[in-house]
Amino acid sequence: QKGGFPHFMLKEIYEQPESLRNTITPRIVNSLPDFTEDGIDDEVFKNCENITVIACGTAMHAGIVGKAMIESELRIPVNVEIASEFRYKEPLINEKTLVIVTSQSGETIDTLEAMRLAKRCGSKVISIVNVKGSTIARESDYVLYTHAGPEIAVASTKAYSVQMAAMYLIGCRLGLVKGIYSEEQAKEFISKLLGTIPVIEETLLQADEVKTVANYIKMAPDAFFIGRGMDYTLSLEGALKLKEISYVHAEAYAAGELKHGTIALITENVPVIALATQPAVYEKMVSNIREVKARGAYVILISMGDEVTDTQICDKHIRIPKQDSLFTVFAAAVILQLIAYYTSDAKGLDVDKPRNLAKSVTVE
Ligand code: F6R
Numbered sequence: 073q074k075g076g077f078p079h080f081m082l083k084e085i086y087e088q089p090e091s092l093r094n095t096i097t098p099r100i101v102n103s104l105p106d107f108t109e110d111g112i113d114d115e116v117f118k119n120c121e122n123i124t125v126i127a128c129g130t131a132m133h134a135g136i137v138g139k140a141m142i143e144s145e146l147r148i149p150v151n152v153e154i155a156s157e158f159r160y161k162e163p164l165i166n167e168k169t170l171v172i173v174t175s176q177s178g179e180t181i182d183t184l185e186a187m188r189l190a191k192r193c194g195s196k197v198i199s200i201v202n203v204k205g206s207t208i209a210r211e212s213d214y215v216l217y218t219h220a221g222p223e224i225a226v227a228s229t230k231a232y233s234v235q236m237a238a239m240y241l242i243g244c245r246l247g248l249v250k251g252i253y254s255e256e257q258a259k260e261f262i263s264k265l266l267g268t269i270p271v272i273e274e275t276l277l278q279a280d281e282v283k284t285v286a287n288y289i290k291m292a293p294d295a296f297f298i299g300r301g302m303d304y305t306l307s308l309e310g311a312l313k314l315k316e317i318s319y320v321h322a323e324a325y326a327a328g329e330l331k332h333g334t335i336a337l338i339t340e341n342v343p344v345i346a347l348a349t350q351p352a353v354y355e356k357m358v359s360n361i362r363e364v365k366a367r368g369a370y371v372i373l374i375s376m377g378d379e380v381t382d383t384q385i386c387d388k389h390i391r392i393p394k395q396d397s398l399f400t401v402f403a404a405a406v407i408l409q410l411i412a413y414y415t416s417d418a419k420g421l422d423v424d425k426p427r428n429l430a431k432s433v434t435v436e
Contacts, residue, residue: 079423081225081317085409086276088233089269092402094219095234096241096265103259105245112214116196117249120170123150124195126158126186127174128433130228131235133309134200135174137401138239140305145398146247155182156436159189167194172242175199176223176231177432178206187212200238202231216242225424226431227317229409232309233272233402240265264395268402271393275403278390279410285372285388286414289343295320296338297408298327298364299347300357306401307347310408317426318415327360340368345411348375349392349400361385374407376400 077083099105123142125135132154139150153163159182165171171190175183178201187197187208199212202220209215218234244261247253253261289295295314297307304326311322325334327346338344344364348357354375365371365385373386377394392403416423 079225079413079417081227081229081413081423084223084225084230085406085413087221088230088406089272091218091220091230091234092237092269092272094221095237098219099241100262100266103262104248104255105241105258105262107216107245110214110216112198112216114245114249116170116198116214117246119168119196120148120246121168123148123170123172124163124165124190125150125152125172125174126155126183126190128155128180128183130232130309130312131174131176131180131183133305133312134232134235134239135172136305136308137236137302138172138243140302141240141398142243142246145243146250146252148246153186155180155186159186163189163193165190165193165195167196169193169195171195171197172239173197173199173208173212174235175206175208176202176218176220176228176235178203178208179432179434180208181434181436184208184211198242200235202234223431226426226429227313227412227423233405236401236405237265264399267395268399271395271399271403272406274393275406278407281390282407282410283414285390286411286418288370288388289314289320289411289415290318290418292320292341292343294337295322295343295345296334296364297322297324297345297347298330298360300327300353301350302397302401303347303350303357303404306404306408307345309405310345310347310411313409313412314415316429317412317423318419318421319426320415327357330360330363335363335367338364338367338369342369343372344369345372345374345408346386347404348373348379349404350397351376351379352397354379358382358385372411374404
């Protein structure tokens with residue numbers, strides 16, 4: 073059942089290239105994103121003036137990545153709401169808001185109730201759901217199924233990647249329908265999205281390298297994930313994954329925010345996982361890394377290619393293949409998942425069934 077892997081989580085991490093292929097390729101017609109088979113009407117994209125993403129946990133983190141991508145590419149405002157908060161608010165949405173509800177199980181009660189509220193506000197809802205025929209899929213106006221296959225491990229990995237891919241597909245179709253992207257631009261976007269699949273395959277070859285990092289992190293009571301831009305959105309998920317299965321307390325910080333308080337916690341040997349895959353802010357990241365290094369942090373740098381000239385800034389360097397900075401989240405996510413996995417495993421914990429957690433949260 074585990075296909076030769078010691079845990080479902082590791083199996084599911086390795087299934088990501090296939091899950092992404094299954095989610096993306098059926099929605100590509102003539103090299104362009106196409107939701108005809110899903111029955112999603114382009115009217116929803118034409119009418120949309122802003123977007124609200126509603127979800128919980130990892131699914132919400134996929135929404136935060138989607139927000140960063142859509143806002144920077146399309147200049148359309150995206151609001152990401154924690155479902156359990158949204159459902160008790162008077163929401164600021166209307167018929168001009170496209171609501172995207174993201175849920176692996178399609179049964180998370182807070183997400184479901186938040187979606188019902190969004191519909192009462194007159195918004196059209198597209199759900200991004202993995203489980204066929206689940207309640208959220210049935211009750212949403214449109215559903216974009218992710219084809220990750222069953223996810224057994226409590227910690228979500230492949231479902232997260234395909235949720236991000238679904239957000240990218242929606243962003244690309246939206247850009248095309250609104251005339252923000254030309255056909256050429258949309259084709260280029262899709263080709264880069266598909267390009268993340270071999271990049272992930274290559275990234276997975278670094279599992280042994282990541283294992284050595286995990287052997288360090290397992291001894292730490294706390295860890296910090298820092299990044300800027302797309303990297304910051306990803307660090308939120310990196311911290312959640314580590315906490316969830318390895319019980320190492322972890323926090324994600326926008327790298328520029330450290331000096332506004334958190335840097336007080338950076339002392340000798342504290343692991344700092346620094347994501348630096350965004351060339352536009354790379355130098356800024358390097359100066360943030362120097363700040364933590366100067367306080368004795370053990371820096372694990374995740375970056376693209378070979379930008380680092382000064383080896384002094386990090387203790388461990390994990391490289392992901394060179395690619396467009398809008399798409400690095402897919403490969404970098406795999407590294408973060410592997411860090412959490414190997415840390416949990418090195419501590420001898422029950423990786424697939426972390427304490428106090430259930431796969432599907434159907435109670436409030
Ligand atoms: C973390 C994790 C959870 C879920 C969250 C939402 O690894 O799996 O944070 O993402 O409970 O679940 P779904 O996506 O089923 O709505």
